[in-house]
Amino acid sequence: MVQVVIVGCGIVGATIAYELSQNPELQIIVLDRAATPLEYRQPPAQASTGAALGVLMGIISQKKPKSRAWRLRQASMQRYETLIPELEARTGCQIPYNRHGILKLCFDAEEIPKWKKWIEVRRTQGLKLEWLTIDAVKERYPQIETDGLLGAVYSPDDRQVNPVILTQTLVEAATMAGVMFRFDATVTGIKISDSFPQVCQFLETTVGEFSADQFIIAAGLGSMSLTAALKQSVAVKPVLGQALHLKLPASACLPQPVVTGDDIHIVPVGDGECWLGATVEFPDEAGEVVADEKRLQGIWERSIEFCPMLSSAKILRQWSGLRPRPQGQAAPIIGYLEGYSNVLLATGHYRNGVLLAPATAGEICRILRNV
Numbered sequence: 585m586v587q588v589v590i591v592g593c594g595i596v597g598a599t600i601a602y603e604l605s606q607n608p609e610l611q612i613i614v615l616d617r618a619a620t621p622l623e624y625r626q627p628p629a630q631a632s633t634g635a636a637l638g639v640l641m642g643i644i645s646q647k648k649p650k651s652r653a654w655r656l657r658q659a660s661m662q663r664y665e666t667l668i669p670e671l672e673a674r675t676g677c678q679i680p681y682n683r684h685g686i687l688k689l690c691f692d693a694e695e696i697p698k699w700k701k702w703i704e705v706r707r708t709q710g711l712k713l714e715w716l717t718i719d720a721v722k723e724r725y726p727q728i729e730t731d732g733l734l735g736a737v738y739s740p741d742d743r744q745v746n747p748v749i750l751t752q753t754l755v756e757a758a759t760m761a762g763v764m765f766r767f768d769a770t771v772t773g774i775k776i777s778d779s780f781p782q783v784c785q786f787l788e789t790t791v792g793e794f795s796a797d798q799f800i801i802a803a804g805l806g807s808m809s810l811t812a813a814l815k816q817s818v819a820v821k822p823v824l825g826q827a828l829h830l831k832l833p834a835s836a837c838l839p840q841p842v843v844t845g846d847d848i849h850i851v852p853v854g855d856g857e858c859w860l861g862a863t864v865e866f867p868d869e870a871g872e873v874v875a876d877e878k879r880l881q882g883i884w885e886r887s888i889e890f891c892p893m894l895s896s897a898k899i900l901r902q903w904s905g906l907r908p909r910p911q912g913q914a915a916p917i918i919g920y921l922e923g924y925s926n927v928l929l930a931t932g933h934y935r936n937g938v939l940l941a942p943a944t945a946g947e948i949c950r951i952l953r954n955v
């Protein structure tokens with residue numbers, strides 16, 4: 585048996601744990617930190633994943649067919665179509681998964697020829713994107729204000745998933761397959777060998793030491809201090825996002841796809857409710873990032889301009905979260921930590937961790953198959 589310890593149980597760590605659990609030769613433990621006070625067990629999906637809107641912008645992303653970014657997106661989109669029914673069948677849980685696609689509103693004339701080119705690129709890949717004229721938008725989505733709108737791109741095969749329920753279901757399915765989860769274990773230190781290449785010997789945690797053959801760091805923003813303990817610097821910085829959960833009056837009927845315009849997503853979640861977000865707020869010079877109420881207000885006002893029915897919505901919940909953004913390298917970071925033969929990184933997913941979790945887990949499985 586090869587022993588594997590995964591640090592972090594957001595969407596990335598949970599997906600890796602589930603996919604690895606299909607290999608009977610692996611013995612897997614997942615550690616996630618305790619909330620304070622230390623005895624308190626923290627449920628999964630509390631950090632970045634707990635704030636995510638779960639929009640899976642795959643086909644509609646303008647990523648070139650031969651790029652790594654596209655390869656990861658394509659692998660994830662394909663796996664999602666099988667992963668969701670597979671998890672539901674194994675656990676009996678229902679995972680909210682919006683199969684109505686994504687509608688992207690275009691307000692900028694310069695974007696139109698670019699979009700028409702992308703529609704053609706995707707067509708040559710055998711993928712569907714549709715250009716909607718103003719009249720087509722009016723007919724299909726009467727809720728959308730067409731004043732100021734130049735057209736829209738409809739992507740029928742892109743998706744949205746509830747990230748918290750998905751993470752919880754992954755944990756349940758992985759547990760059924762023999763994975764052990766500790767939601768009371770904050771990793772506080774790391775013991776490394778003096779040899780070269782270096783080897784991580786064990787993790788020191790608030791509940792004792794954990795040794796393994798392979799360690800996977802899927803700790804989002806926590807990855808930076810863990811790699812520092814391994815005497816390597818992998819910079820992952822926070823970018824804040826704020827979002828709202830809104831309830832519309834009973835008579836209102838939201839469009840079924842996720843509607844996105846000016847980088848604002850309106851995500852229907854059923855029962856006349858939707859999520860709206862998210863702001864993108866960078867840290868100041870001191871590295872501090874504080875939620876700016878005006879930014880949130882700004883996206884709500886803008887969303888009302890293109891979907892006027894939101895003006896009558898009531899706020900049920902307001903939240904914010906921090907996205908883990910790598911510095912000096914492309915998101916996400918997947919692979920061995922430099923200088924180590926038994927520490928893998930699966931982190932820095934920035935704005936697309938939910939989208940890219942299945943592809944990340946696929947890459948980690950592929951790497952570990954050769955161990």
Ligand SMILES: Cc1cc2nc3c(=O)[nH]c(=O)nc-3n(C[C@H](O)[C@H](O)[C@H](O)COP(=O)(O)OP(=O)(O)OC[C@H]3O[C@@H](n4cnc5c(N)ncnc54)[C@H](O)[C@@H]3O)c2cc1C
Pocket residue numbers: 591592593594595596597615616617618629630631632633634635636637638639640769770771772802803804805806807810824825826827861862904905906907908930931932933934935936937938939940
């Ligand atoms: C407002 C908002 C909206 C978003 N919307 C989307 C979206 O629509 N689509 C999309 O794909 N992505 C979206 N994202 C991005 C997405 O949420 C992240 O990329 C993703 O959640 C990262 O997952 P993760 O598992 O790497 O990190 P996290 O979810 O942050 O999980 C890391 C885990 O590691 C644990 N940990 C850290 N340090 C330690 C330690 N020392 N010891 C033990 N445990 C530790 C933490 O407790 C945490 O549970 C959004 C993010 C935000 C904030």
